[in-house]
Amino acid sequence: MVGIMVAVLAAAMVFPAMLDAAEGDGESASAFFISSILGMFIGGATALVNRGPVDSITPRTAFVLTVGAWFALSVCAALPLRLSGEGLSWTDAFFEAVSGLTTTGATVITGLDYRPEGLLLWRAILQWIGGIGIIVTAMAFWPMLGIGGMQLFQLETGDKSDKILPRATQIAASISLIYLVLTLVCFFAFMAVGMDWLHALCHAMSTLSTGGFSASDNSMGNYVHMGADIITTIFMILASLPFVLFVVAIRGKPVALWRDAQVRGFLLVVTVATASLTVLLWMTGAHEEGGAIRQAAFNSVSIITGTGFATADYGAWGPISQAAFFVFMFIGGCAGSTTCSVKIFRYQIAGTAMRRYLAKLLRPNAVIPMHYNGRIVDEKTLHSVLGFFFVFFAVYAITAALLSAMGMDTVSALSGAATSLTNTGPGLGPIIGPSGTFAPLSDPEKWLLTFNMFIGRLEVIAVLVFLSPRFWRN
Template sequence: MSNGPIVGERRLPFEATSYRLDAGPVLYIVGFLLILFAIAMLVPMTADLVTGNSDWIAFAMSALFTLFIGGALAITCYQPRIVLTLRQTFVLTTASWFGIAAVSALPFFFSDLDLNIAESYFEAMSGLTTTGGTTIVGLDGAPAGILLWRSLLQWLGGVGIIVMGIAILPFLKIGGMQLFHSESSDRSDKVVPSISGLALNIGILYLALTAACFALLRFWGMGAFDAINHAMTSVSTAGFSTKDASIGYWSDPGIQWTITLFMLAGALPFVRYVSFMRGDYRSLWRDAQVRHFLIFVLLVWGGMALWLEAQGQYPLWEALRHAAFSTTSMITTTGFATEDYALWGSACYLVFYTLMFVGGCTGSTTGGIKFLRFDIMWLALKNQLVRLYSPHQVRRWEYNDRAVSNDVVLSVVTFFFVFVGFYLVFSVILGMLGLDFITAITGAATALANVGLGMGDFIGPAGNFASLPDSAKWVLAFAMLMGRLEFFTVLVLLTPGFWKK
């Protein structure tokens, strides 16, 4: 009998001998999550009540419906002790994201924004997956409740992504995540011994980072409502803003540097923060992916700043600020914008297109391929080169002073292959739906990598996804979920053998 995750325990037995899917535990947990989101809807409802906006009715109706569905599932499927099989864990991971996105779309659909079903679901999925692409035009005059709900979805989705990346995906051995499990959950790392304790510590830390970001944004002069929204969407590396011009609405350098700092903070593995807070002060820098990620970011900052200054775009210090903000927003898959980088020249355009795929560290709120996988692929490349000139040499593959098995390398290479494959497939599908070449290839990239910011006249820094056909919005929403769940979680459900003995 192998081990696997559960809620509230360090591990949950995976019953490999069970061939029939018992949906009870899955539906109970989904129902419990729906109840939590019904309660969360009361926050934007209160904001609309305070500001005198009639959209509070939309949130009230959505909350009641969600509470009814969630309560019915939780009551009828209640079990005193939840034991998840491997099969149930895969189903739960996908079903919960689909279900939560569906009920989260209700306030958008019932609001006065006049969004249709496709636009509402796109907006909800973009929020929960921390993608950041939007179909709403006129954010500056949008109701306070809707703006707060968008930010809250991204904030809740961000912490959910961290917990999923630490507590579930490593056990499912998806894309090399099992290596992250051995790093983050080993008792020798002096992290808390149980997953429930780790999740609690991460939640507290996540809240503290959000509060710190809010305080600094207020210090630099941002209004309280805008500050709380951007604090939530910066730490979650999500990218929803309260303004059509995004962060470009505020010209204060302090605001832009603050958001840059917290985008970087959200891109680092949260389990390392926990180790740091518990006295292991070298935990962050000792992690190879953190070192390589930060070095890469600094090199990109410097290179882009020197290029902008040499091209006469800005003075050096201003060029560094714009380069740091824009490249960090793209690398961390946040999607904030201060400037239209399309105006910086074709070279910068290609750099930003490349950065869309990078992502932050494993165990963070970011999307993309992530640095852990790049490190493993680089390690595989080095070892393959050694084998060419020294075929009889026996080498032990190590990462962070731990052995790397062939299973991990195969998992990473397979993930990369699947990522590229789905990128090509979604690009072709979007092109068939009538999107131009630039919009199709960057739209697929921004959805799969959960960036939220594409290129071109429609979905670039100066546009949004509102003008795209509804069919494209449905495709992009599904692509966001595929990218966020690391592909295999969804793909395995489409495999006939998964449902057979």
């Protein structure tokens, strides 16, 4: 299965290769063609050598499959970046590849406006594949493994009424089709406001994947005068909603979207964040082109969803806004979307658990069941969610301390650990802030952040279990 995935990703390299060849950039085109042939050979050979029936996927197999697939795809994706002649070392190439596939959006590449068009397209393709990949992973494997409370979103249960389609494969196909249609609609919307086809395509794929790779050094700030920031805000919000509920809505139950607790919670957070930042910008007069509301809405939604686009250097809006954007990194969107970070439903369950705890202090003998989205949350799921919080923030604290020990300043260390673990993209400060890149960092710092991006996208616990010695015994 990993071999097939690698072969498919390698086949996708043909598109940037053809684009560079058409533009007359022979070195970059050759890099993509060579990488494509090598990847398809290795991936295809691996698949053929290990072909055979798969009766079932056990939890151990699921761990190996998810972690192994994302790692193998990252290595494959880094190869053309290293060979492209753009001056990227293996460290930088792997950092960029992992950032793309995990839809983080942190970059070490500068001068994007002058880079080969195939390179820009490849970065967007990586994020687009990573976006749909994480939806399928979250739908197919995380509920089975019970990681971080994801068992709440089990699609295939014993109760047939809970199945929105007869087979999980049909659900995945429907979600993929919706993902593709939304990407195309976003692409044509960008074209309609004046973007050229390549920039429209790259930004559409980055938007729907909530990835944040841009085709310009100025990110989305280059297109504010076109109104592209408004389009991006709308589609970032859509990409942050559970794609399974889009399937339910299309099949005649549109109210299901609003009835979902995490959708309402997410929209409430976005509204409050936008309103608060708008008031702050009005008071300080820090807003630029586009107005306070547009800048507040775009940048807050971008960081909350982990997309990482920017229309302004919000680090210059003052200490209050910096603190707000730091908190935004740890929010995330809904489970079953392309977003990352902690996600809304975990905060909702933790809040419900806190209310139950306080109630039991007043009435120790009371039996108070926990409910979420009309279902009872058992103790195992609650412990899974609370365990995720502990592990997630423990990894964050350790990463921040290591970055600080490597010589990074405090703001960059704290925000760098946060933005990589939550797969947000830009951090805070003059180096890795919205107007900077990760290029000036040392190789050890880049490798640590790369590992952080990787485990953050795979819900942290999955990678830690995979690396545990007990996992490999017997």
